[in-house]
Ligand SMILES: O=C(O)C(=O)C[C@@H](O)CO
């Protein structure tokens with residue numbers, strides 16, 4: 455089998471979006487700008503879809519949501535020539551070929567995200583070529599169903615957050631991730647607001663439900679050290695991305711405090727990036743995203759590394775490309791899950807582009823044994839609400 459075509463198309467959402475709320479989610483820009491400025495950067499309303507064709511007539515789909523327009527340029531100009539005419543079953547060779555050819559500039563960030571999109575499409579083809587779901591090529595079914603956690607609860611009014619938590623508690627979710635709206639710049643008032651939001655959600659979901667707390671790189675080491683003892687009373691399962699991804703020493707210091715497990719990884723890349731996090735005990739939960747980290751080929755290696763280090767893998771954002779990795783390893787106990795909403799930050803945009811995503815039932819997801827490849831097809835229903843950049 456040979457790769458005969460690679461197409462990268464940017465889907466740019468032009469439909470309605472939920473306007474950013476004031477203190478929607480702390481994020482890395484908060485230390486620099488007024489809140490309104492930072493909310494503008496906190497939007498992911500484009501997605502690049504990669505289609506790879508083979509001489510046997512198969513088509514595989516990959517996707518990338520980090521800097522989609524730049525990712526497309528990288529795929530078109532650098533990665534396509536590296537995989538054209540190649541056998542997709544040589545996936546390790548092809549992943550290494552893309553990774554090593556772009557080492558000078560692509561080993562972190564959008565370079566790896568672009569490689570991931572091509573790698574996902576290759577694995578989709580592999581599954582389709584043997585009529586097996588991708589997870590069956592990685593290790594098979596390690597779970598009857600995948601436990602998942604409801605992920606949203608961006609910081610809005612507390613009663614709105616409580617209503618949202620109530621709604622999904624009633625749908626059977628037993629794990630929830632919420633977002634903080636305040637950080638170091640908001641001083642003690644922000645500390646109080648952050649604690650009030652956690653108390654409000656905990657009040658609704660009860661003490662026998664998993665609660666995860668998301669900072670999205672919006673805090674810093676000093677502020678987090680002050681917040682951890684205050685948050686411990688709410689028994690969070692983890693505190694996510696308190697500092698920026700490059701502050702590995704900060705991660706390690708916070709994790710070593712052993713007050714609340716620190717999680718991260720959605721902004722880390724490659725096997726070596728995660729070896730570094732694990733060697734330095736920077737995180738207690740690894741959260742790579744398979745459409746960022748280097749693809750399925752790379753994520754599969756990281757799963758084995760995490761198993762050896764006994765650090766659980768709970769990939770970022772859910773979505774089908776991650777579910778196959780979670781299904782195929784005991785190192786990954788659960789998945790993140792964003793239900794389909796009106797387009798807001800953009801994590802939900804996946805549902806407007808692809809068909810095939812499983813819908814959570816009672817806090818569990820299932821992958822079918824009889825759906826080959828990644829199990830995705832392109833949705834036509836919302837095509838008129840996208841500008842497609844070929
Ligand atoms: O889902 C996550 O972990 C993310 O980081 C998504 C982002 O929207 C902020 O939570």
Ligand SMILES: [Mg+2]
Nearest residue numbers: 668694695720
């Ligand atoms: Mg996150």
